[in-house]
Amino acid sequence: MSISLGYDPKSKTVSLGQGVDDASLALEVKQLNTLTAELIASGSDVPAVPTMQTFNKDLSVMIKKLYEGGVQAFKTGKFEDSAKQFSIGIEMISRRHKFESFQGTLQELSLFLMSRADAYLKTKEYLKAFNDADMLIGMMNCTPDNFLRRGVANFFLGNYEAARADYQRGLSFSENNVRLQTELNIVLDKILEENGDYL
Template identity: 40%
Template sequence: MTAVLPIKYDPTSKTISLEESVPLSSTKDFQIEVSQINTLYSDFIKTNSELPPPPTKEAFTQNLSMMVKKMHESAVLLMRQKSFEEAAKKFDIALGLASARSKFESFQATLPELMICLIGRCDAYTNAGFFVEALEDAEVLILLGSTIPDNHLRRGICKLNLGDFVTAKSDFERGLAFNSKHPILLKLYDICKKLIDEENGDV
């Protein structure tokens, strides 16, 4: 017997959704997949072709890249002016623009845009003292570039400022594994060790 998926199609919006009878609490992953299908189909419709274009350099939307670049430059200027909260907002907009690309465009070309905007927003949040928000960005950066020492540095700084000295020390250690002479990692690693010793009454 063939199983029937509990989904329905709306010909007006050209999207699929779960049946109302399906309990949302038990279908979180399925909802994500449905959302992804709708996004892909929406992007496919926008191509106005029988087949989606191949993810080549020629198919990469350069106008969007220019918009991302301008917004990023504006955010960097605000960082130099120490307007960190405003810079975070600009980086957020730039990140939104980079994320708005058609899912059929080259992810290899999209990834650097996403990372540079995410790095900027993470640093802006950190400088503004929004360590929880910065930590979320740092977690994503590590997923995207686990061998980049500065990504571990960013997460470690967040953990350090949130009072989680042990895991901060671990982050600095991971960063040093990829660059054993990184001066900031070395300095913060030593600071973490001292703070942990103080907590344990070893000083």
């Protein structure tokens, strides 16, 4: 099977030829163009080894200010503003160069996702809170507070069995966590009530 590719020397991008309708190939070409653009923007033939020392410090300062602004808005009860600040911060984190240290990016992203999930829980946007908590669990699956966040979101979405499972998983990492135990008791009572067994 032959595939025709095009190359634009002005924009330095590769494109699929006419009549090629392959979604996975189109995605690979898009990723190739993204990496090529980032490599060209780095200004060197070979990108530097990704370390915390080569992390973009200017972007880090802006991201830190957004985080502090979001935390301040959260403390003053402006939960919608807080969620917006954290969302902007997450957008900035996702714009980091692909050749930067993933360890630093992951730390920033997890901090913002935790905070935004908490803000979404306060604004009763439970599906968004669930999505953030679910992503956090995929990134850091040994953190009990992330199971608490997803469990609370599940509870308010009416997914009581899923909430129970989340609280129990969180307790498996921190069996003396009072908040997880309290929430587990609440959801167990709710499950009994839903089943008609509650007195």
